[in-house]
Amino acid sequence: MTATMPERAPERTGPARTDGDVRRGELAAFLRSRRERITPEQVGLPRGARRRTPGLRREEVAHLSAVGVTWYTWLEQARDIKVSPQVLDAVARALQMDRAERGHLFALAGVTDPVRGSECTGVSPAMRQMLDRLTPFPAAVQNSRFDLLAYNSTYGRLLCDLDALPEEDRNCLWLAFTNEEWRASLVDLDKTLRVMAAKFRASMAGHVAEPPWKAMVARLEAASPEFREIWARQEVVRPVSQSKLFRQRDVGLLRLSSTNLYTGPSQGPKMITYTPDDEATREKLEQLQALTRAAG
Template sequence: MPTQPDRRTDLGAFLRSRRERLAPDEAGLPRTGRRRTPGLRREELALLAGISATWYTYLEQGRDIRASEQVLTALARVLRLDRHEQEHLFRLAGHAPAAEAEEQEPLTGEVAAVPLLLQPNPAYVIDGTYDVLSHNRAAEELFPKLITGADRPANLVRWVFLEPVARDVLVDWEPEARGLLARLRTQAARHPADPRYPRLIDELNANSPQARAWWPQYEVQPRHSGRKRLRHPGRGAIEYAYTAFHLAERPELTLVIYNDDGGTAGATA
């Protein structure tokens, strides 16, 4: 279960990752000679945010200090964080309501039936940790080996990173996997008391070199709709539009529906 020191460490690492990706000229500073470290220096960021360089250093080191909302807003402005990154920053700093570990209620029959009603469009219902709680036959066909009938639930993140066939199904595997990991981090920050998240993250770090390399980069991303290219077992590479809906009474549950619009996105496999 995440502890407060863990959150301070995550806050410092998140700030450092964003500081190192911001070039001085992007922050309005002149480039002066060779720099030993990428991005802004701590002193430069503190100056632009109007705070003490020593105090900011303590914050990045995970010291036991508390940043005000005013300071966090200033840091987010200088670091050019988008809305979702800023929300993540505030949560790590303890300025957002932290959801406690929820008792995992069983999926109601009405909700579980929805993907079945959407056949032949691939559809499934996932929870916050990307466990697949309900799916239809088209989804099982499109994502082979995702639904295995094992003792634990099928999990989309585990499938993407640890199931070799996923690299063939996801035509653009790396950007899709990186985005999924960023969304998992966002979800984990919203549920700091839920032990399922650190268990899943530890499993990914132990078994996936890519997850182990990308997790320290502290990318965050909300769940969203969009388009992705998937390799259908019988029809080859197809560009799918996918739409995500949150259940009103349980917003941590998401219904995802895929539609291929009848088109293909490449040669058949």
């Protein structure tokens, strides 16, 4: 007789891991790695003779963050618990996370960073060099609040003389509603104003409680009835690259395509570049560059 092997019973498996499980596991591992790299001396704690844990203990992180030890332990155990932005902020500070690490922490937790809008306003020398090398194409670095952080010489004269303005007025939304020379340069003024206000409202969704954003809205509402009327419509739109028409006072009509190159997280600082749509515009940009050099 031929022996037959018994059929193998199917292997028992646990429940499939969900996206939430994976995210919590990554968050737990990330927190452990950050905790283990911080020495007690870095946070003003005594090392002690019997320390065997690399870096900080869980209870020390909980103490520094002013959260419960059990809660923080559950966080490192990838438990399914609710995490508030305020507590994550405290943990990030206790573990001395830099901007990249902090962003990663909040992304893994699926929580909006309460200080995400505090963008770095510095522009590196390398980026300034890039702006200059793009001349005669207009280019600028702008944050999500429409503040102009830096620009090249062509952009500086594209819509008005930016160098002649106080730094606090170098904001595209402010200029579009209050500066007559800037407004005269916008061929389709009404549409541009509505789109800019809608973009600003969309960006502000993550910054509604931040003083600089609220102050900008209050300043515009006080200065421009036109802004008040448009703002009350509650319109929002996502930022997109597009072709634009400008009427530059010295060289005439310019047809330009804008491109946004983000320097950090989306909706953060970005480099805006304008390239000519036709040869006539290219020649006019070169004329504008020559005029700018002559004036300088």
